[in-house]
Amino acid sequence: MPLALRRVLGLVVSGEATNRAEIARRSGLARSTVGQQVDQLMSTGILEEVESKRSVRGRPPRVLTVSPQAGTVLVADIDTAASRIAIADLNRRVLATETVPVRIEAGPGAVLDTVAERLKTLLDRQRRDPGRVRQVVVGLPGPVDFEQGCAVQPTGMPGWDGYPVAEHLGRLFGTPVIVDNDVNLMALGEAAHExxxxxxxxxxxxxxxxxxxxxxxxxxxxxxxxxxxxxxxxxxxxxxxxxxxxxxxxxxxxxxxxxxxxxxxxxxxxxxxxxxxxxxxxxxxxxxxxxxxxxxxxxxxxxxxxxxxxxxxxxxxxxxxxxxxxxxxxxxxxxxxxxxxxxxxxxxxxxxxxxxxSRLKGTSGLHGGIALATQDIFSPPGIAQLLAEASAGSL
Ligand SMILES: [Zn+2]
The missing domain is CATH 3.30.420.40 (ATPase, nucleotide binding domain)
Known part of the structure; x- marks a missing residue:
């Protein structure tokens, strides 16, 4: 996959550039190269061009954005007294968010089932196809084995030690699940969102x-x-x-x-x-x-x-x-x-x-989860998969 395509997509996803001229300026790529890549991404249904909501005089400018067809990400930031959840599009825009009052002592099965049910309700309300969920990210307030997708000897979390969190949610959503420490997600949220x-x-x-x-x-x-x-x-x-x-x-x-x-x-x-x-x-x-x-x-x-x-x-x-x-x-x-x-x-x-x-009033973990999911989706293997799905006509 060409490096130029990744650069173009990266600038649109991060919101750093929303039109061809901006992409060319920021990436240093030739305008013709940018045009080619944008055309390819639009013809495959990954990017689309929509009217900007910014109010300016005259005709509203058109901006590039990741198509809603390309997918949705789900984030659950699990904490001791309650959990925060969010669904977002691949432009890192939060579509809906909610606080789920479930205590962590209720144990992993109960907490994860409750959170998953609320996430499904949010998807439904936003009319987002559950089949297009690309990634689920979970933050846990304790040490996390990132590879295994579980907590390791966390304090004050009975039943969570070694519990297969990624597997549990993967089964419910049929998608890859990333489990990370909650403060890692917060740090990423502060850096990416702010x-x-x-x-x-x-x-x-x-x-x-x-x-x-x-x-x-x-x-x-x-x-x-x-x-x-x-x-x-x-x-x-x-x-x-x-x-x-x-x-x-x-x-x-x-x-x-x-x-x-x-x-x-x-x-x-x-x-x-x-x-x-x-x-x-x-x-x-x-x-x-x-x-x-x-x-x-x-x-x-x-x-x-x-x-x-x-x-x-x-x-x-x-x-x-x-x-x-x-x-x-x-x-x-x-x-x-x-x-x-x-x-x-x-x-x-x-x-x-x-x-x-922090100025994010407790939402930095959600923003970090969204950033981590999109980093993964727009990594070289992630983009390859998106393009493969697009050419198979399933996007
Ligand atoms: Zn100690």
Whole structure:
């Protein structure tokens, strides 16, 4: 398959170029080559030209986009108290999204069946053919064996250890399923959807603490076994003898996570009728300026900052994104993490570094799942398959 075809398709999928002239300018390819590739992609039904929705005077401009016929992707971002799901087209546009109130302790069978049923309902409502689902992506809040498509000894997820998540959903949808760690997806979502500079390090501060790393070329760094970024069990400077669920003492996840801050303040994480009670109550106390709550958040931020400083030395990221309920609390968390990092890290590593809170309000995992799915669909083997289906007339 010609490299030119991949370049053309890549620019349209990422939204970087929507017409022939733009594609030629961005790719450096000759206009005639771009024209040829676009014509081929349109005649096979992979790309189509539609009227832009942008309001301009006169005739609306025509833009290139991936045809709805080419397929749909499904994403499930599974978390402890609830899961978020989305369906998207191959232009990475979210078509529908929903929060499914199912607790992770219900076990993999129940959670996956509930999530799959809701996804099928969304497909139905959007009139998307279930037979054209190309890829399902699942994020799990624990260590994931990426090759096997399952969680490996996750804490607080009874029944999930080694459970064949990819196989289970693959059976229900008849498509390939990618299972990844939730923070990996969040990191990819921040880089792809927010177009933040890479290398990018995303830190999720929730029931534990985890991180994901997007490399300079936009791919995920998973390490040899998929365990890269599992930073919650690094020893915190002020960790003391606090016992962690892993059996060690003083882990940063045990002293500085959202769960740990709530516990320290005596706030229950959830109540019978409000699964997000803890997050809401802490936010209220912070807004009201309650000193013990402010102190607890700053203390946690300092511990996290120490770990982030170490990671900044190791990976020299251009962007650090803090995500999870603690990061949504005013600027207290971000500024305290910044202070700790700038105090610790050397100038070369921090000169162009941006440390920021996620602006995606908990949807970065969904955007990351969509990005990962389309990366796979528009990889060289993925495109070859699309073209083969198109020439067989099944697109
Ligand atoms: Zn631990």
């Amino acid at each position: 177009r933040l500079d890479t290398p990018l390090l995303c830190i999720k501060i929730s029931s534990g603490i985890g991180s994901g790393l997007v490399t300079a070329d936009g791919g995920l760094y998973r390490g040899a076994d998929g365990a890269a970024g599992d930073i919650g069990h690094i020893r915190a400077v002020g960790g003391g003898n606090t016992l962690c669920a892993c059996g060690n003492v003083g882990c940063v996840g045990a002293v500085a996570s959202h769960r740990a801050v709530l516990r320290g303040l005596g706030i229950p994480e959830s109540t019978e009728d409000d699964p997000a009670f803890g997050a809401r109550e802490l936010a209220r106390r912070i807004t009201e300026g309650e000193p013990t709550a402010l102190h607890a958040v700053r203390q946690a931020a300092t511990e996290i900052g120490e770990v982030v400083a170490m990671l900044v030395h190791m990976f020299n990221p251009r962007t650090v994104v803090l995500a999870g309920p603690l990061s949504e609390l005013r600027d207290d968390l971000v500024s305290a993490v910044r202070a700790a990092v700038y105090q610790r890290a050397l100038p070369l590593a921090t000169r162009k570094l941006t440390i920021t809170a």
